[in-house]
Amino acid sequence: MNNKQHTISKSVTLSGVGLHTGVTATMTFLPAPANHGIKFQRTDLPDQPIADADVDYVVDTSRGTTIEHNGARINTVEHVLAAMVGMEIDNILIQLDGPEPPIMDGSSIKFVEALEEAIPLEQEAHRKFFELPEEIRFKDLDKGIELAALPLNDYRIAVMVDYNSKFLSSQHANLTHVSQFKEQFAMCRTFCFVHELEVLYKAGLIQGGDLSNAIVIADRDYSEKELSHLSEVLGKPKVSISKEVGILNNTNLHYNNEMARHKLLDVMGDLALVGRPIKAQILASRPGHASNVELAKKIKKLMLETEKNKVPVYDPKQPPICSHERIYELLPHRYPFQMIDKITYLDENSVVGIKNVTMNESYFMGHFPNNPVMPGVMQVEAMAQTGGILVLSSVPDPENYWPYLVGIENCRFRKSVIPGDTVIFRCELISPIRRGIAKMTGKAYVAGQVVCEAEMTASLVRKS
Structure with missing residues (x-):
C-alpha cells in the first residue's frame, strides 16, 4: 500500500446513463490537494454543492449506496469509490451534471481506466491510515449476514455469497493485496x-x-x-x-465466481465511506450495501473514539517518513543531543517521532547511574525536536530555518522512562502557525501509557 497520498495529474471525463435513475450524466475526475479527500460535486444544481464521500451522509442502500450532503444527492457511489480504493487515490473532486455516476458496463473498470489516463500523482503528504485496534462485527441473523473487520497491518478482503439458485451456488472471492484490484476485480459486473x-x-x-x-x-x-x-x-x-x-x-x-468478486468490489466501495484508508482484514458472508454501510459506521465510530485518545501506534516494519539521516539534515542538533531516531507520521497538524532508549545513552553515566532513568529535560528536548520537524514542514525550504523552543507550559512527568523503552512522541498544533510562531501540545508514550506531556511554543527563524 502507498504511504504517500495520491491524486491525479489531470482531469478526465466519462459519460453514460445511471443504473437506477436512468439519467444520462457526464462525470469528471479533477485533481485535488493533499488532505482533500474524495468529494462529489453536483454541477447541475444551484450553487454546485459538494458532498463528502462519508458514511454519515448515506441516505439509502436500496440496491446501491446513495449519499446526500449540502443539498447534493448522489446515487450508486460504490463502483466509483471502489476504483478510488483500488487505485489508492486519496484526493479527488468528482463532478457530476446529474444525480448518478454512469453505470458503464456495471463494474469499476472504466473508472480505473479513466484514473490511469489521468495519471496518479504522489503528493507531499502521508496517508492517514486507520489501523483497527480491535475486532468489529456486524450480524443480521434473519438474513444470514455476517461481516467482521479484524486487526491487520494490511488490507485484505474475503467474501462469501450463497443464493438459493441452481445456477448460482456458494461462491468465494479473496483480495490479499490492493494491487490485485485492477486485474482481478475491477471488471466484475453487478x-x-x-x-x-x-x-x-x-x-x-x-x-x-x-x-x-x-x-x-x-x-x-x-x-x-x-x-x-x-x-x-x-x-x-x-x-x-x-x-x-x-x-x-x-x-x-469474466470469472466463474464473478458475482462474489463483484460483491467484494461493493464492499471495497462502501467501506471507502469510512473517510480514510483502513488497515484491516474484512470478512463478509452474504454482504449487501446495508450491511456494508453498518460495518463502515462501526469502523468510523471506533476511529473517532481512537482519535480522541490519540495514542499513536508504532510499527517498526513500516518505512519512516523521515529517517535519522533526514532528521540530521533538518535539525541542528548533534551527538549527544540528536534525540529522535525517526519520524513515522507527519501531516499539516501533527507529527509522531520515535526514540529508542538504550543503556548507552550518555546521560545515564551521571543521572542515577545505579538506577538509570531518562531525565525529564531530555524527554522534553526529544519532544521539542519532534515538534521542530512539524514546524519546519510548514515552510517550503526547511533547511533555511532554525526551529527554536521558546516556551513550555503545563509540563508533567507521569512515569519513569528506562533503558529498553521505545518512546513515541506525538505533537499537535493548537492553532495555525502565524508569523513563524507555533503553539502545540506534546505527549510521550511508552507501551500506550503517557509518560510525559507539555504545551510548547516554537519559533521559526530564518538562517542569516
Whole structure:
C-alpha cells in the first residue's frame, strides 16, 4: 500500500446513463490537494454543492449506496469509490451534471481506466491510515449476514455469497493485496436475478439497467410466455435463458465466481465511506450495501473514539517518513543531543517521532547511574525536536530555518522512562502557525501509557 497520498495529474471525463435513475450524466475526475479527500460535486444544481464521500451522509442502500450532503444527492457511489480504493487515490473532486455516476458496463473498470489516463500523482503528504485496534462485527441473523473487520497491518478482503439458485451456488472471492484490484476485480459486473427485475422496475429502480451493464441470473426454469413478458419489461426484442448456463441471453462471465468478486468490489466501495484508508482484514458472508454501510459506521465510530485518545501506534516494519539521516539534515542538533531516531507520521497538524532508549545513552553515566532513568529535560528536548520537524514542514525550504523552543507550559512527568523503552512522541498544533510562531501540545508514550506531556511554543527563524 502507498504511504504517500495520491491524486491525479489531470482531469478526465466519462459519460453514460445511471443504473437506477436512468439519467444520462457526464462525470469528471479533477485533481485535488493533499488532505482533500474524495468529494462529489453536483454541477447541475444551484450553487454546485459538494458532498463528502462519508458514511454519515448515506441516505439509502436500496440496491446501491446513495449519499446526500449540502443539498447534493448522489446515487450508486460504490463502483466509483471502489476504483478510488483500488487505485489508492486519496484526493479527488468528482463532478457530476446529474444525480448518478454512469453505470458503464456495471463494474469499476472504466473508472480505473479513466484514473490511469489521468495519471496518479504522489503528493507531499502521508496517508492517514486507520489501523483497527480491535475486532468489529456486524450480524443480521434473519438474513444470514455476517461481516467482521479484524486487526491487520494490511488490507485484505474475503467474501462469501450463497443464493438459493441452481445456477448460482456458494461462491468465494479473496483480495490479499490492493494491487490485485485492477486485474482481478475491477471488471466484475453487478448482477441480479430474473425474478427481481419487474419488482425493481416497479420500485423505480434500475431505470438505466440493461443486459449490457448487468448479469441477470435465472433462479428457475422460465416458460416462453414468461420470457416474452420479460422482453417487454426490458424493452428487448427477445430474451433467452440457456438451461445449461442460467444467465439471461447467455452473457459470458469474466470469472466463474464473478458475482462474489463483484460483491467484494461493493464492499471495497462502501467501506471507502469510512473517510480514510483502513488497515484491516474484512470478512463478509452474504454482504449487501446495508450491511456494508453498518460495518463502515462501526469502523468510523471506533476511529473517532481512537482519535480522541490519540495514542499513536508504532510499527517498526513500516518505512519512516523521515529517517535519522533526514532528521540530521533538518535539525541542528548533534551527538549527544540528536534525540529522535525517526519520524513515522507527519501531516499539516501533527507529527509522531520515535526514540529508542538504550543503556548507552550518555546521560545515564551521571543521572542515577545505579538506577538509570531518562531525565525529564531530555524527554522534553526529544519532544521539542519532534515538534521542530512539524514546524519546519510548514515552510517550503526547511533547511533555511532554525526551529527554536521558546516556551513550555503545563509540563508533567507521569512515569519513569528506562533503558529498553521505545518512546513515541506525538505533537499537535493548537492553532495555525502565524508569523513563524507555533503553539502545540506534546505527549510521550511508552507501551500506550503517557509518560510525559507539555504545551510548547516554537519559533521559526530564518538562517542569516
